[in-house]
């Protein structure tokens with residue numbers, strides 16, 4: 001019988017740039033454990049902000065608009081989600097369909113606290129010199 005081993009895979013955190021290893025198969029996580037926890041909280045907060053803005057009439061619901069990317073392709077497709085390009089700008093959203101939401105990929109964000117992406121990068125450059 002041949003043993004089944006899961007190879008460790010090397011991943012880099014999108015947010016802080018930390019390198020970490022995972023043993024799971026399938027989708028590679030976007031973030032290290034620290035950033036993932038922060039990301040989940042952030043997403044929840046942003047979701048609330050957007051909901052409030054919709055309620056106040058500042059932002060239109062996705063279903064009331066057409067997908068901007070489909071529109072660029074000359075198609076009229078009802079939007080299904082409000083897409084963020086950056087969670088650093090919580091109220092900057094565009095209506096897109098699910099396909100385009102997927103194609104656009106995840107939004108960028110800056111981890112707060114002491115480990116911000118820029119601080120880390122600076123630290124690295126110093127260490128390398």
Ligand SMILES: [Zn+2]
Pocket residue numbers: 013014015016017018031032033034035036
């Ligand atoms: Zn991270």
Ligand SMILES: [Zn+2]
Pocket residue numbers: 067068069070071077096097098099100
């Ligand atoms: Zn679309």
